[in-house]
Amino acid sequence: MAQRWTLARSSRDVGRFVQQARRRRGLSQAALADELGLTRQYVSEVESGADNLYITRLFEIFDELGIDVRLEERGADGKG
Amino acid sequence: MAQRWTLARSSRDVGRFVQQARRRRGLSQAALADELGLTRQYVSEVESGADNLYITRLFEIFDELGIDVRLEERGADGKG
Numbered sequence: 001m002a003q004r005w006t007l008a009r010s011s012r013d014v015g016r017f018v019q020q021a022r023r024r025r026g027l028s029q030a031a032l033a034d035e036l037g038l039t040r041q042y043v044s045e046v047e048s049g050a051d052n053l054y055i056t057r058l059f060e061i062f063d064e065l066g067i068d069v070r071l072e073e074r075g076a077d078g079k080g
Numbered sequence: 081m082a083q084r085w086t087l088a089r090s091s092r093d094v095g096r097f098v099q100q101a102r103r104r105r106g107l108s109q110a111a112l113a114d115e116l117g118l119t120r121q122y123v124s125e126v127e128s129g130a131d132n133l134y135i136t137r138l139f140e141i142f143d144e145l146g147i148d149v150r151l152e153e154r155g156a157d158g159k160g
Contacts, residue, residue: 007150011135013151017151055094055134059088059089069150070086071088072085073147
């Protein structure tokens, strides 16, 4: 079963995770786009790791797919 | 001591966390901007939660400040 979390270091990592989460919910790109008032083309660009994506738009997609974004300072848990 | 991780739901949350991480490293906005070839104005916009920020640029800032981005599907750990 695909992992339900990932450490993202690039828009490509973000796109791959969005695609997995969308598929797990049985949504097509078009269905997700409709829910958010976006174009299917835009969802496809997000999933292929386009780097000209605004963070606010991504938060809308994350919220729709139930994805939490946890920011953590490396070494914050003492492991260094 | 300020928390070293946060659940971000908006660019405002992201900006606040970037500011905390920058300050913990004793960096001024100008110093962080110089390290990344950005303007101080841009760093200031990021920290005040501007919503027209590209995700790729944010990843550069996260990397410079040692911030990990963990994406997780809500309820993935079974707690639901």
